[in-house]
Amino acid sequence: MKALLQLIRPGDWLVLAFAVSFAAALAPLALSGGAADKAVVKRDGTIVAALPLSAAKRIEVAGPLGVTTIEVQPGRARVAADPGPRQYCVRQGWLTQANSIAICAPNHVSLALVGRTSSHDTLAY
Amino acid sequence: MTRSPIELTPTADDHRIARYAAAAIALSVVEAAIPSPLPGVKPGLANIITLVVLARYGWREAIWVSLLRVVAGSLLLGQFLAPGFFLSLAGAVFSLAVLGFAMHLPARWFGPVSQSLFAAFAHIAGQLVVARLWLVPHDGLFYLVPVFALAALVFGLANGLAAARLLQTGKS
Numbered sequence: 001m002k003a004l005l006q007l008i009r010p011g012d013w014l015v016l017a018f019a020v021s022f023a024a025a026l027a028p029l030a031l032s033g034g035a036a037d038k039a040v041v042k043r044d045g046t047i048v049a050a051l052p053l054s055a056a057k058r059i060e061v062a063g064p065l066g067v068t069t070i071e072v073q074p075g076r077a078r079v080a081a082d083p084g085p086r087q088y089c090v091r092q093g094w095l096t097q098a099n100s101i102a103i104c105a106p107n108h109v110s111l112a113l114v115g116r117t118s119s120h121d122t123l124a125y
Numbered sequence: 126m127t128r129s130p131i132e133l134t135p136t137a138d139d140h141r142i143a144r145y146a147a148a149a150i151a152l153s154v155v156e157a158a159i160p161s162p163l164p165g166v167k168p169g170l171a172n173i174i175t176l177v178v179l180a181r182y183g184w185r186e187a188i189w190v191s192l193l194r195v196v197a198g199s200l201l202l203g204q205f206l207a208p209g210f211f212l213s214l215a216g217a218v219f220s221l222a223v224l225g226f227a228m229h230l231p232a233r234w235f236g237p238v239s240q241s242l243f244a245a246f247a248h249i250a251g252q253l254v255v256a257r258l259w260l261v262p263h264d265g266l267f268y269l270v271p272v273f274a275l276a277a278l279v280f281g282l283a284n285g286l287a288a289a290r291l292l293q294t295g296k297s
Contacts, residue, residue, distance in 0.1 A: 004286055007236065008238050008289075009234055010234050011236075011239055012238040012242075012285075015239040016238065019278050019281065019282075022274060023271070023278045026270055
């Protein structure tokens with residue numbers, strides 16, 4: 001190990017540090033494949049709204065049971081309120097990753113985040 | 126027997142280049158047996174030879190050895206003129222260009238490790254340029270950049286250390 005370290009000259013450390021920071025700086029790019037950039041709200045399988053995740057917005061979608069409120073903030077989205085009995089989609093909280101989905105089945109409303117890459121072609125529920 | 130009208134008399138330089146190129150080709154062939162999760166992510170062991178030649182005999186000979194290795198190595202592996210050949214050619218050309226600059230860094234401070242890192246990053250840059258322009262004309266390719274950068278970092282360091290070690294033993 002010591003013999004190996006002797007092979008590295010002072011400037012090499014500098015170059016190495018630079019290379020490490022360069023590779024580290026690029027790392028988020030690998031993870032951003034999973035970042036979402038759009039929230040797609042559907043009712044009965046048809047798209048009601050596709051909201052960019054860049055600006056905060058609230059929309060209301062009317063379903064058979066009542067009104068489901070979708071809230072979008074930069075980088076995330078959630079179902080803020082839903083008339084469904086068990087509140088599963090509300091309790092899922094904020095969605096941040098692409099391909100994550102909150103389904104308010106009783107009210108026929110779904111909120112899905114889509115990114116640049118989609119992990120599946122379609123979802124049936 | 127009639128004498129052939131064309132006679133090639135290899136010089137000592139030619140023999141030396143051929144010897145080093147042969148070593149580099151052997152390393153590429155060995156390396157081809159190592160499974161890789163992504164095309165393009167390879168240790169690039171042959172670059173150790175390029176670095177040694179660069180340090181001992183200069184840039185011109187390093188170019189010869191490196192390009193001979195790319196062409197002959199791809200012939201041996203059945204990759205000649207296949208996409209993989211152009212990727213390694215682009216990588217080799219970019220590396221050699223960058224090495225042409227990196228070799229003039231003060232040797233007291235910057236050794237083979239620096240050169241190897243520069244070459245490794247230049248190599249992936251060259252490959253990415255060719256891949257983006259020709260093979261995968263889609264920006265989705267750039268999501269692989271971090272993986273390539275990590276490979277360049279690890280293998281660049283390892284190859285640089287190997288070259289530095291070889292040059293050290295060659296001296297003493």
